Amino acid sequence: xxxxxxxxxxxxxxxxxxxxxxxxxxxxxxxxxxxxxxxxxxxxxxxxxxxxxxxxxxxxxxxxxxxxxxxxxxxxxxxxxxxxxxxxxxxxxxxxxxxxxxxxxxxxxxxxxxxxxxxxxxxxxxxxxxxxxxxxxxxxxxxxxxxxxxxxxxxxxxxxxxxxxxxxxxxxxxxxxxxxxxxxxxxxxxxxxxxxxxxxxxxxxxxxxxxxxxxxxxxxxxxxxxxxxxxxxxxxxxxxxxxxxxxxxxxxxxxxxxxxxxxxxxxxxxxxxxxxxxxxxxxxxxxxxxxxxxxxxxxxxxxxxxxxxxxxxxxxxxxxxxxxxxxxxxxxxxxxxxxxxxxxxxxxxxxxxxxxxxxxxxxxxxxxxxxxxxxxxxxxxxxxxxxxxxxxxxxxxxxxxxxxxxxxxxxxxxxxxxxxxxxxxxxxxxxxxxx
Amino acid sequence: xxxxxxxxxxxxxxxxxxxxxxxxxxxxxxxxxxxxxxxxxxxxxxxxxxxxxxxxxxxxxxxxxxxxxxxxxxxxxxxxxxxxxxxxxxxxxxxxxxxxxxxxxxxxxxxxxxxxxxxxxxxxxxxxxxxxxxxxxxxxxxxxxxxxxxxxxxxxxxxxxxxxxxxxxxxxxxxxxxxxxxxxxxxxxxxxxxxxxxxxxxxxxxxxxxxxxxxxxxxxxxxxxxxxxxxxxxxxxxxxxxxxxxxxxxxxxxxxxxxxxxxxxxxxxxxxxxxxxxxxxxxxxxxxxxxxxxxxxxxxxxxxxxxxxxxxxxxxxxxxxxxxxxxxxxxxxxxxxxxxxxxxxxxxxxxxxxxxxxxxxxxxxxxxxxxxxxxxxxxxxxxxxxxxxxxxxxxxxxxxxxxxxxxxxxxxxxxxxxxxxxxxxxxxxxxxxxx
Numbered sequence: 041x042x043x044x045x046x047x048x049x050x051x052x053x054x055x056x057x058x059x060x061x062x063x064x065x066x067x068x069x070x071x072x073x074x075x076x077x078x079x080x081x082x083x084x085x086x087x088x089x090x091x092x093x094x095x096x097x098x099x100x101x102x103x104x105x106x107x108x109x110x111x112x113x114x115x116x117x118x119x120x121x122x123x124x125x126x127x128x129x130x131x132x133x134x135x136x137x138x139x140x141x142x143x144x145x146x147x148x149x150x151x152x153x154x155x156x157x158x159x160x161x162x163x164x165x166x167x168x169x170x171x172x173x174x175x176x177x178x179x180x181x182x183x184x185x186x187x188x189x190x191x192x193x194x195x196x197x198x199x200x201x202x203x204x205x206x207x208x209x210x211x212x213x214x215x216x217x218x219x220x221x222x223x224x225x226x227x228x229x230x231x232x233x234x235x236x237x238x239x240x241x242x243x244x245x246x247x248x249x250x251x252x253x254x255x256x257x258x259x260x261x262x263x264x265x266x267x268x269x270x271x272x273x274x275x276x277x278x279x280x281x282x283x284x285x286x287x288x289x290x291x292x293x294x295x296x297x298x299x300x301x302x303x304x305x306x307x308x309x310x311x312x313x314x315x316x317x318x319x320x321x322x323x324x325x326x327x328x329x330x331x332x333x334x335x336x337x338x339x340x341x342x343x344x345x346x347x348x349x350x351x352x353x354x355x356x357x358x359x360x361x362x363x364x365x366x367x368x369x370x371x372x373x374x375x376x377x378x379x380x381x382x383x384x385x386x387x388x389x390x391x392x393x394x395x396x397x398x399x400x401x402x403x404x405x406x407x408x409x410x411x412x413x414x415x416x417x418x419x420x421x422x423x424x425x426x427x428x429x430x431x432x433x434x435x436x437x438x439x440x441x442x443x444x445x446x447x448x449x450x451x452x453x454x455x456x457x458x459x460x461x462x463x464x465x466x467x468x469x470x471x472x473x474x475x
Numbered sequence: 476x477x478x479x480x481x482x483x484x485x486x487x488x489x490x491x492x493x494x495x496x497x498x499x500x501x502x503x504x505x506x507x508x509x510x511x512x513x514x515x516x517x518x519x520x521x522x523x524x525x526x527x528x529x530x531x532x533x534x535x536x537x538x539x540x541x542x543x544x545x546x547x548x549x550x551x552x553x554x555x556x557x558x559x560x561x562x563x564x565x566x567x568x569x570x571x572x573x574x575x576x577x578x579x580x581x582x583x584x585x586x587x588x589x590x591x592x593x594x595x596x597x598x599x600x601x602x603x604x605x606x607x608x609x610x611x612x613x614x615x616x617x618x619x620x621x622x623x624x625x626x627x628x629x630x631x632x633x634x635x636x637x638x639x640x641x642x643x644x645x646x647x648x649x650x651x652x653x654x655x656x657x658x659x660x661x662x663x664x665x666x667x668x669x670x671x672x673x674x675x676x677x678x679x680x681x682x683x684x685x686x687x688x689x690x691x692x693x694x695x696x697x698x699x700x701x702x703x704x705x706x707x708x709x710x711x712x713x714x715x716x717x718x719x720x721x722x723x724x725x726x727x728x729x730x731x732x733x734x735x736x737x738x739x740x741x742x743x744x745x746x747x748x749x750x751x752x753x754x755x756x757x758x759x760x761x762x763x764x765x766x767x768x769x770x771x772x773x774x775x776x777x778x779x780x781x782x783x784x785x786x787x788x789x790x791x792x793x794x795x796x797x798x799x800x801x802x803x804x805x806x807x808x809x810x811x812x813x814x815x816x817x818x819x820x821x822x823x824x825x826x827x828x829x830x831x832x833x834x835x836x837x838x839x840x841x842x843x844x845x846x847x848x849x850x851x852x853x854x855x856x857x858x859x860x861x862x863x864x865x866x867x868x869x870x871x872x873x874x875x876x877x878x879x880x881x882x883x884x885x886x887x888x889x890x891x892x893x894x895x896x897x898x899x900x901x902x903x904x905x906x907x908x909x910x
Contacts, residue, residue: 044645044646044647045647046649047518047646048647049520051522051647051648053520073513074510074511075509075514076509076510076513076514076642076645076646077645077646078511079511079512079514079515079516079518079646080518080646080647080648082516083486083514083518083519083522084518084522084647086486087486087519087522087523088522089520124814147605156767186683207511210479210511210512211479211482211511211512211514211515212480212482212483212486212519213481213486213515293817313834352577371825397499
């Protein structure tokens with residue numbers, strides 16, 4: 041068996057053994073297998089799929105390709121969360137300190153935005169001074185001291201995944217269920233958390249477009265994690281319209297912090313509660329959902345959740361003086377314009393992907409890896425699905441670098457809306473919890 | 476549209492336009508598109524196929540990626556032939572001078588052996604001094620002066636194909652109908668022949684295992700050629716057992732020359748006649764098969780065919796003094812052993828691929844591109860399918876570098892034979908002519 045044999049076997053629909061997967065994954069991580077062979081293999085996997093066992097083997101092979109963190113010297117249980125990516129998804133920034141404020145340590149390695157989908161690290165870096173690049177010792181020390189840490193993935197964890205993910209991005213092999221599942225879970229397993237809550241997004245602004253696909257992805261990820269002794273549950277949540285109101289780095293960070301002060305959008309607040317509840321359950325801090333919710337409400341109302349957020353941000357070097365007042369001192373975009381409703385009607389849809397792409401065009405996201413992002417620009421929705429609006433009422437504001445950017449964004453964003461005459465109810469926020 | 480978009484379109488089963496194919500093929504030829512993107516694309520083509528129009532567009536795009544020869548200043552019609560590759564296929568060495576001896580110029584760019592399949596250039600290089608590397612001016616000059624030339628493909632012709640072929644070899648994307656058809660035809664079209672006879676092999680020792688596959692390949696190649704104004708026909712011929720008796724470079728060259736002296740194996744002689752007839756028909760040197768055959772028989776019996784072969788070989792620097800006597804002076808292998816029939820029975824099959832692989836193991840062929848070949852070693856069959864043999868009678872001789880090589884080859888080759896008690900007839904030599 042050599043690399044060509046492994047490619048040919050997958051090309052012909054065969055099931056790869058753990059030894060064959062290891063040969064390929066570790067050979068690729070060690071630069072013994074070239075990019076072009078990995079690319080052909082990834083396309084064969086994309087088109088022919090992988091069995092459950094192959095997906096588990098691929099995950100474990102990638103997790104074993106580098107260092108594996110053990111956090112048990114920090115705390116008996118550390119909890120992590122992961123979102124499959126969406127538009128307006130600033131959940132981590134709210135739930136990580138919120139759960140930590142309930143006494144459960146949260147240690148998370150996070151990612152950057154790409155394409156229509158935003159990234160937590162970019163959002164946090166809207167806070168001047170915030171450091172996302174921590175080494176493993178710093179990560180563990182902060183987790184022990186503050187109880188919450190969110191940093192960029194280190195090169196030492198699952199390096200095979202890092203290499204393969206970069207390759208998939210430029211070879212049209214990203215949206216593949218076994219490749220997504222193994223990529224997510226190899227990193228999560230290597231990063232050492234005992235309990236992992238997966239937020240699997242479904243809809244127009246997500247990689248998974250149908251509930252069926254999302255459920256299949258959620259199930260295989262839960263199986264993989266449980267198969268190696270981690271506590272894992274998956275929340276399947278809606279990503280047809282953006283989550284919350286804000287889309288754009290600083291705007292989202294502010295919205296997440298506002299939510300911890302009890303002033304967040306209703307849908308985002310509820311979404312965070314569901315994710316945080318699952319984290320408390322898996323982390324054995326609550327015995328049922330009611331108890332979890334009551335702890336969370338208490339942490340919020342008492343101000344402890346927001347205080348923990350400031351403590352966390354300060355620990356990572358962020359300038360909390362800018363965040364502590366009634367308004368926030370993050371850099372603002374020079375031009376703000378308003379898109380107004382073209383008619384009196386009910387909003388029946390806001391295409392999250394279009395909103396995400398409009399934000400990328402404004403400079404909030406990346407067309408390709410390594411592009412810089414503008415933290416100030418973005419979009420704030422004023423009306424969401426189900427809302428009745430009068431002609432001329434504000435639909436959203438665009439925060440941009442120029443009037444030309446503003447008007448281009450408004451034009452695109454107008455096309456993201458669909459309308460109805462009668463009452464419309466939004467898609468459910470949460471479809472299912474699997475665990 | 477960028478490279479990733481083109482890959483994604485083919486991945487999702489879309490039909491690529493000529494502009495999209497040009498973007499990819501010319502970008503790849505100019506090193507603007509990296510190997511890994513071409514590899515992912517090739518696997519997507521392998522698994523999702525290509526329409527007739529895409530295959531034609533790919534062919535023309537690759538042909539247009541470099542220089543295109545025009546041979547009309549040499550002769551009004553130049554004929555070429557191409558085999559899809561097999562075991563014991565020394566047809567070019569016999570038919571090129573034979574057809575030239577009938578007054579029709581033959582100009583052919585040829586290839587090297589890889590895996591179980593031999594290559595004409597390797598066989599010709601068994602003749603001391605024979606030069607296969609000619610530039611375009613030398614190629615045309617010899618074609619004008621001698622009427623026959625067989626040389627290696629120059630770098631200037633269809634460079635995109637050369638690059639893609641090398642990549643396919645290491646990414647398990649070789650046996651794909653549209654990729655094979657476009658690879659063959661792009662080179663043939665760029666090489667300038669007006670008339671092209673394709674010898675499409677089918678069976679155990681061919682890339683196409685079934686008649687259906689072979690016919691599909693033959694039809695698309697004929698369509699491509701005719702679509703750009705070339706005269707093309709395809710002969711579908713058997714490659715279940717090796718063609719003729721000899722397998723190995725010098726052994727095959729001698730057998731081809733012996734055939735031009737009327738002393739070749741019956742099956743190989745007949746196969747050459749069929750290919751040569753098609754060449755004369757397409758080249759307008761004969762108006763029907765009977766006339767073509769009579770011209771060919773005349774050229775052979777008069778000695779003109781063999782003389783033309785010597786003239787051609789001398790023109791390319793080959794030492795014809797070694798070839799001109801009753802025996803041939805090419806370098807012989809140090810050890811020759813005989814495999815004898817294990818029982819009295821009828822030979823019902825000789826697996827051509829096993830024979831080809833045994834020859835590669837002896838050193839006659841290549842495991843990978845760039846490996847050296849040993850011109851002296853090989854196999855000579857003494858019995859073929861349908862022959863009745865007595866126990867102990869010779870089945871074949873092995874020409875090797877050591878007794879150990881001999882005995883290993885004999886063991887493998889014994890397994891290539893299958894046996895029957897009753898009369899067996901061999902598969903037809905020729906299944907079909909398409910044109």
